[in-house]
Amino acid sequence: xxxxxxxxxxxxxxxxxxxxFGVAQAAEPPLKVGLLExxxxxxxxxxxxxxxxxxxxxEEINKSGGILGRQIELIHLDPQGDNARYQEFARRLxxxxxxxxxxxxxxxxxxxxxxxxxxxxTTPYFYTNQYEGGVCDASMISMGAVPxxxxxxxxxxxxxxxxxxxYVIAADYNFGQISAEWNRKIMKDLGGEVVGEEFIPLGVSxxxxxxxxxxxxxxxxxLTINVGAAQDSFFEQAAAAKLxxxxxxSIKIMLGFEHKRFxxxxxxxxxxxxxxxxEIDTPEAKDFKKRWRAKFPDELYINDMGYNAYNxxxxxxTLVEKAKSTKLEDLRKxxxxxxxxxxxxxxxxxxxxxxxxxxxxxxxxxxGPQHEVTVEKDYGTIKPYWLGDIGCDLTKKNDxxxxxxxxxxxxx
Amino acid sequence: MSAxxxxxxxxxxxxxxFLILSAAGLAIVFxxxxxxxxxxxxxxxCGAYVTVGLVKLGLPLAIAQALxxxxxxxxxxxxxxxxxxxxxxxxxxxxxxxxxxxxxxTQSMLLIVGSSITGIGTPEGSFAIGGYTFxxxxxxLFACAVAVLIGLYVIFxxxxxxxxxxxxxxxxxxxxxxGARTGRIYAISFGIGAGLAGLCGALYAPTMTLIPTMGxxxxxxxxxxxxxxxxxxxxxxxxxxxFLAMIRMALNASYGQIIGQIGMLFAVILxxxxxxxxxxxxxxxRGR
Numbered sequence: 001x002x003x004x005x006x007x008x009x010x011x012x013x014x015x016x017x018x019x020x021f022g023v024a025q026a027a028e029p030p031l032k033v034g035l036l037e038x039x040x041x042x043x044x045x046x047x048x049x050x051x052x053x054x055x056x057x058x059e060e061i062n063k064s065g066g067i068l069g070r071q072i073e074l075i076h077l078d079p080q081g082d083n084a085r086y087q088e089f090a091r092r093l094x095x096x097x098x099x100x101x102x103x104x105x106x107x108x109x110x111x112x113x114x115x116x117x118x119x120x121x122t123t124p125y126f127y128t129n130q131y132e133g134g135v136c137d138a139s140m141i142s143m144g145a146v147p148x149x150x151x152x153x154x155x156x157x158x159x160x161x162x163x164x165x166x167y168v169i170a171a172d173y174n175f176g177q178i179s180a181e182w183n184r185k186i187m188k189d190l191g192g193e194v195v196g197e198e199f200i201p202l203g204v205s206x207x208x209x210x211x212x213x214x215x216x217x218x219x220x221x222x223l224t225i226n227v228g229a230a231q232d233s234f235f236e237q238a239a240a241a242k243l244x245x246x247x248x249x250s251i252k253i254m255l256g257f258e259h260k261r262f263x264x265x266x267x268x269x270x271x272x273x274x275x276x277x278x279e280i281d282t283p284e285a286k287d288f289k290k291r292w293r294a295k296f297p298d299e300l301y302i303n304d305m306g307y308n309a310y311n312x313x314x315x316x317x318t319l320v321e322k323a324k325s326t327k328l329e330d331l332r333k334x335x336x337x338x339x340x341x342x343x344x345x346x347x348x349x350x351x352x353x354x355x356x357x358x359x360x361x362x363x364x365x366x367x368g369p370q371h372e373v374t375v376e377k378d379y380g381t382i383k384p385y386w387l388g389d390i391g392c393d394l395t396k397k398n399d400x401x402x403x404x405x406x407x408x409x410x411x412x
Numbered sequence: 413m414s415a416x417x418x419x420x421x422x423x424x425x426x427x428x429x430f431l432i433l434s435a436a437g438l439a440i441v442f443x444x445x446x447x448x449x450x451x452x453x454x455x456x457x458c459g460a461y462v463t464v465g466l467v468k469l470g471l472p473l474a475i476a477q478a479l480x481x482x483x484x485x486x487x488x489x490x491x492x493x494x495x496x497x498x499x500x501x502x503x504x505x506x507x508x509x510x511x512x513x514x515x516x517x518t519q520s521m522l523l524i525v526g527s528s529i530t531g532i533g534t535p536e537g538s539f540a541i542g543g544y545t546f547x548x549x550x551x552x553l554f555a556c557a558v559a560v561l562i563g564l565y566v567i568f569x570x571x572x573x574x575x576x577x578x579x580x581x582x583x584x585x586x587x588x589x590x591g592a593r594t595g596r597i598y599a600i601s602f603g604i605g606a607g608l609a610g611l612c613g614a615l616y617a618p619t620m621t622l623i624p625t626m627g628x629x630x631x632x633x634x635x636x637x638x639x640x641x642x643x644x645x646x647x648x649x650x651x652x653x654x655f656l657a658m659i660r661m662a663l664n665a666s667y668g669q670i671i672g673q674i675g676m677l678f679a680v681i682l683x684x685x686x687x688x689x690x691x692x693x694x695x696x697x698r699g700r
Contacts, residue, residue: 039527042623198668201673204629204673208422208426208427209664209672210669212423215545216543216544229621230626232621233620236533237534241545241547241550242547261530300526
């Protein structure tokens, strides 16, 4: 009986508490942020830091008063790496939960799966990964680095340092295919030679034949844009076979933290260009890492995706506060005026009005035999210029298309 | 020239070992016992995780691998006793039950152990022939695959347990009437199957990324090999692996991994169409 009584009191307390809370908050309903990140399935190890970065940013923003005085309500769904689920969950967040902004997606395939759905709404969408570039779409704001920031820096450096012959192993989907196309274009401009290209189906984990094909082709270095846990087995198997070639990538180390997941020296001599990696030791970066580690002490690595996901919420906050509105068209006016900048842990980053992609401070990093990371070169801030150069101008026209070096806008 | 020849053998051995080691456990559980074990990949993952855990505790790799296979085998016995035993006459239900088990196990591992653990590195050792360098450990895998085949043959063809096991699989009621303890035989057979899956994970653990869903990368190849092998798994699995390995190796070498995978699966479709009973049906007919 006593426990029943206690329960009633507790229920009453909760009801009263909620009511009081409801009155106080009624004028300012929370801002709903929809988040789609894989925290189970094959890509969970990358998606987990993305969820954590978003949670950290939401917690900080809410503690300091929210956005325009409104608290953020984060609604996270886990699509488990399944593109059909990405579409289903995107529809649910957009039409049932009526989120104010949608964030997320890991693979480029998942992004392309949800983009047409978002394009039919007036909800802004933040994609927080580095990717193969080229999306010219007014609904999408890209927070990660793109090829002109990653490949236009890395590939010339690799050619100068190691030689003109490259062999490419790439995941067989839009990210790998388009990244390989970028490599072909840049290598051609540099007078280099692509001595081999191998596209690997997702989920393949055995690479003895690939390793031998590479040895037969005798490249000076490798471009490794393989994706996912299974394909990452390449590094261990290549090291065991003493392949010993320099490697370059746009997604290894800062994104997949292979140097933390494999035993040294499997990732020795890997090079990448990144806007963020956990080893950055500027005071701003140190402060950011300290706050992250305080909330998530068991994080294996704070990767660039998680970092970009964190920035995305601050960028959204800045846009909304400058626009004094959550409407996509008002946010885009702020972007069009060139005012969309935040002070991120890497330094100041701004959204480019023409492409709605983000400028980044790019650094070239190398991995040593003990998997220690060193900064080889600091490129300073690089703007995402390519889309603007080829004629994408979202302030004038919404193309809703993805361009590549071989698929350029029609000149009209 | 000899370098090219050796490399062809090496690549064949590599694919063959992968097919045999991933399929051996399933050959018993699915091929002989008729249980469509959707948790096969999770027994493989179990073997890999136990191996890595024990190596990190300081055990030598080979001992860790043996203990990992044993652990997977014991878990297999428990799973048989608790779940599979009740579902022998309901194959579709056992499919669902093992699939559910697989989902529960991968998600629990994700929650408990985390999304990824650090690898232990492949044992040192490589050799060069011509312009190529090879990892010695890949040949160890091939040797293990051959040893597994021989071991299976000896257990099921030459021992008293093997005779009783085959009798039980063919006609459980009759075997029971003749005094075979069929319950125990089922449990041990399932345990051997799970243990072999664990061995596969243990052997590949040093060479791969360790994530809770790592078993999935073996599952397609294992089912395909067993199905192509056909009803008589002891006769069928090895030739099936030889056949599929040759196709995949040739296509991988000439056209890359995509064509290699497509070609192998295409060959599987052809074989199932032409020989619904698998390769072993031809071999058994010849033998008689």
